[in-house]
Amino acid sequence: xxxxxxxxxxEQLNAEAESITEASSFKEDLGADSxxxxxxVMALEEEYHVEIPSEDLANLSTVGDVMxxxxxxxxxx
Amino acid sequence: MKTTKIIGTGSxxxxxxxxxxxxAGVVDTSDSWIQERTGICRRHISVKETTSELAAEAARAAxxxxxxxxxxxxxxxxxxxxxxxxxxxxxxxVQAALGNRSAVCFDLNAACSGFLYSLNVAHSMIKxxxxxxxxxxxxxxxxxxIDWTDRGTCxxxxxxxxxxxxxxxxxxxxxxxxGADGLRGDVLTYAGNTxxxxxxxxxxxxxxxxxxxxQAVFKFAVKTVPACINSLLEQAGCRKQDVRWYLLHQANExxxxxxxxRLGEPIEKFPINLNEYGNTSAASIPILLxxxxxxxxxxxxxxxxxxxxxxxxxxxxxxxxxxDDHRKMNGTKKGK
Numbered sequence: 001x002x003x004x005x006x007x008x009x010x011e012q013l014n015a016e017a018e019s020i021t022e023a024s025s026f027k028e029d030l031g032a033d034s035x036x037x038x039x040x041v042m043a044l045e046e047e048y049h050v051e052i053p054s055e056d057l058a059n060l061s062t063v064g065d066v067m068x069x070x071x072x073x074x075x076x077x
Numbered sequence: 078m079k080t081t082k083i084i085g086t087g088s089x090x091x092x093x094x095x096x097x098x099x100x101a102g103v104v105d106t107s108d109s110w111i112q113e114r115t116g117i118c119r120r121h122i123s124v125k126e127t128t129s130e131l132a133a134e135a136a137r138a139a140x141x142x143x144x145x146x147x148x149x150x151x152x153x154x155x156x157x158x159x160x161x162x163x164x165x166x167x168x169x170x171v172q173a174a175l176g177n178r179s180a181v182c183f184d185l186n187a188a189c190s191g192f193l194y195s196l197n198v199a200h201s202m203i204k205x206x207x208x209x210x211x212x213x214x215x216x217x218x219x220x221x222x223i224d225w226t227d228r229g230t231c232x233x234x235x236x237x238x239x240x241x242x243x244x245x246x247x248x249x250x251x252x253x254x255x256g257a258d259g260l261r262g263d264v265l266t267y268a269g270n271t272x273x274x275x276x277x278x279x280x281x282x283x284x285x286x287x288x289x290x291x292q293a294v295f296k297f298a299v300k301t302v303p304a305c306i307n308s309l310l311e312q313a314g315c316r317k318q319d320v321r322w323y324l325l326h327q328a329n330e331x332x333x334x335x336x337x338x339r340l341g342e343p344i345e346k347f348p349i350n351l352n353e354y355g356n357t358s359a360a361s362i363p364i365l366l367x368x369x370x371x372x373x374x375x376x377x378x379x380x381x382x383x384x385x386x387x388x389x390x391x392x393x394x395x396x397x398x399x400x401d402d403h404r405k406m407n408g409t410k411k412g413k
Contacts, residue, residue, distance in 0.1 A: 035114055035331045038291075042296055042299060042300065054291075054293055
């Protein structure tokens with residue numbers, strides 16, 4: 001899952017794919033603001049066919065958080 | 078006459094400008110925070126100007142630009158969600174200000190999609206022969222609908238009005254797509270003056286001001302606008318490369334750039350003036366259209382997409398070709 005996530009995040013946030021790890025924080029390490037995260041959420045929803053409601057976004061601060069969240073939602077990876 | 082065309086535009090905004098820095102003294106925010114997330118630098122906020130006064134000024138300018146007389150108007154629609162009074166309507170107040178006594182006048186509320194919805198209705202009424210010339214004015218006093226302690230919404234909006242005159246024509250309006258999804262209405266609400274009678278207690282606890290789920294609205298706009306425009310162009314048999322301008326509702330620069338990316342169209346085709354006015358709801362598209370018209374940026378035959386989206390949830394997009402030939406005849410063509 002990490003490879004695909006890196007690809008999506010790199011494209012959405014204009015970041016270097018190699019620099020993205022599970023520990024990367026969207027705001028601190030990748031410089032994303034709330035609207036960048038909205039766009040990232042949309043890209044993830046479309047890729048993994050899940051819905052990520054507004055209230056869940058607050059708990060997703062790192063790449064690892066999102067991977068765990070998607071796994072809990074039943075996304076295979 | 079097979080269709081309709083826009084023959085004149087006008088706009089009016091309040092004199093008082095409120096900068097991001099000034100807002101930073103009202104709520105906990107900053108110029109850079111607002112600019113980075115919205116593209117907005119300042120907005121015009123009414124002090125004394127009513128929605129109807131702004132609407133009437135925009136209407137006067139549009140009638141003048143069209144080279145018609147106010148009494149030629151058979152229909153006046155005011156698109157607004159911030160009417161000064163429920164009765165009489167803004168449209169009737171505009172009619173009075175223009176000195177017209179024969180038009181059908183009513184307000185239409187479809188929030189930020191109101192201008193597109195109103196244009197649809199005016200076009201349809203002209204095409205069905207109910208009138209031949211119509212005025213559509215989008216006018217808002219959004220500053221009166223906002224909770225000025227909510228930094229998530231109060232920085233986004235501004236006041237203003239934009240109008241256009243629509244007339245029966247052989248060329249112009251090509252096609253339209255619009256819709257709504259009331260099931261998702263709770264993501265953007267403005268209760269206003271909630272209703273009650275002597276059998277019920279006044280409704281309490283509910284804020285009368287605007288409330289917004291930013292993420293849900295952002296996602297709605299970024300998904301719906303490109304989808305709506307794609308189906309519009311498909312319906313019209315028009316290729317994207319033939320579209321000269323996309324005039325999107327001026328809510329947020331980040332929404333517009335995300336929509337442009339999804340459409341695969343260059344951002345240069347998406348004119349922006351929200352930096353100056355913020356989100357003026359139903360007034361945003363006609364203000365932008367008027368600015369472009371007055372700057373001479375619209376040329377005969379230009380294919381233009383107008384697209385609005387907003388509370389309801391509602392959306393609408395219209396494809397038209399800009400018709401300038403009548404201006405050469407009446408001598409009102411704008412210089413570059």
